[in-house]
Amino acid sequence: TIPYKQAVIPYLDELSDEAREIGAVNTIVRLQDGRLFGDNTDIFGMEYLLGSADIDLRGKHVLILGSGGTSLTARALCRKAGAASAEVVSRKGSLNYDNVSERKGTEVIINTTPVGTFPGNGESPIDISIFPELYAVVDVIYNPRRTELIMDAEKAGLRTASGLRMLIAQAVRAHELFFGEQAEASVVEDIY
Numbered sequence: 360t361i362p363y364k365q366a367v368i369p370y371l372d373e374l375s376d377e378a379r380e381i382g383a384v385n386t387i388v389r390l391q392d393g394r395l396f397g398d399n400t401d402i403f404g405m406e407y408l409l410g411s412a413d414i415d416l417r418g419k420h421v422l423i424l425g426s427g428g429t430s431l432t433a434r435a436l437c438r439k440a441g442a443a444s445a446e447v448v449s450r451k452g453s454l455n456y457d458n459v460s461e462r463k464g465t466e467v468i469i470n471t472t473p474v475g476t477f478p479g480n481g482e483s484p485i486d487i488s489i490f491p492e493l494y495a496v497v498d499v500i501y502n503p504r505r506t507e508l509i510m511d512a513e514k515a516g517l518r519t520a521s522g523l524r525m526l527i528a529q530a531v532r533a534h535e536l537f538f539g540e541q542a543e544a545s546v547v548e549d550i551y
Contacts, residue, residue: 360428362427364383364384364428365383368382368397370395371387371397373394373397374397374398375396375398375399377402377435378397378398380435381401381402381432381434381435382431383399384399385399385400385401385529385533386399386400386536386537388536388537398533399432400529401429402435402439403528403532404524404528404529404530405432405433405499407525407528407547408497408499408520408522408528409497409520411524412495412497412518412520414495414518414520415440416436416437416440416467417441417442418442418443419442419494420443420444420446420464420465420466421433421437421442421446421465421466421468421469422448422459422465422467422490423447423448424448424468424470424471424474424485425447425448425470425472425484426447426449427471427472429499430471433445433469433471434447442467446462456485459485463489463490463491465490465493466492466493466494467495468490468495468496468497468508469497469498469499470484470485470496470497470498470506471499475498475500475506475507476500476502477503480506481507483506483507483508484508487508487511487512493517495517495518495519495520496509496511496512496517496518496519496520497520499525500521500522501522501526504521504523506521509521523551524547527547527550527551528547531546531547531550
């Protein structure tokens with residue numbers, strides 16, 4: 360996790376294409392010859408999460424809250440899914456929480472910050488009411504299962520996706536890498 364998803368890369372012998380593209384690693388496998396292989400299962404988890412909530416990024420204007428390792432995953436997924444735009448909102452960046460209201464055309468918000476994580480329940484990183492075109496909110500936080508941000512989106516009648524399915528899906532993918540075996544297709548939902 361933060362900040363090790365990026366800091367570990369120089370210590371690895373090989374990276375998956377996903378890890379290389381994202382620039383972050385969350386799974387390391389020692390190969391039979393002793394070399395260390397870095398992968399990123401978060402993109403698999405995030406893609407699964409959005410698919411399970413029927414949230415399509417294709418052609419959408421996306422705001423990604425946060426600039427850490429999971430933000431890199433969200434950016435890579437936006438590229439892969441064909442989002443019209445994917446902009447990062449950070450505390451000190453050129454697009455920040457003071458000027459983000461200018462992005463009225465935002466259709467999807469992906470929160471990759473820890474704001475709203477237990478014990479900070481009740482906190483939300485952003486006021487979603489300032490985005491008239493918003494149709495979906497994704498929060499990678501899984502504790503609590505329904506963050507303030509997600510509850511605000513539900514009240515507004517938006518599509519939502521909370522982070523627990525992402526956590527499970529990326530862990531299932533990591534298990535496959537560690538043990539070299541394919542999981543049953545239903546395992547993520549069975550665990551969820």
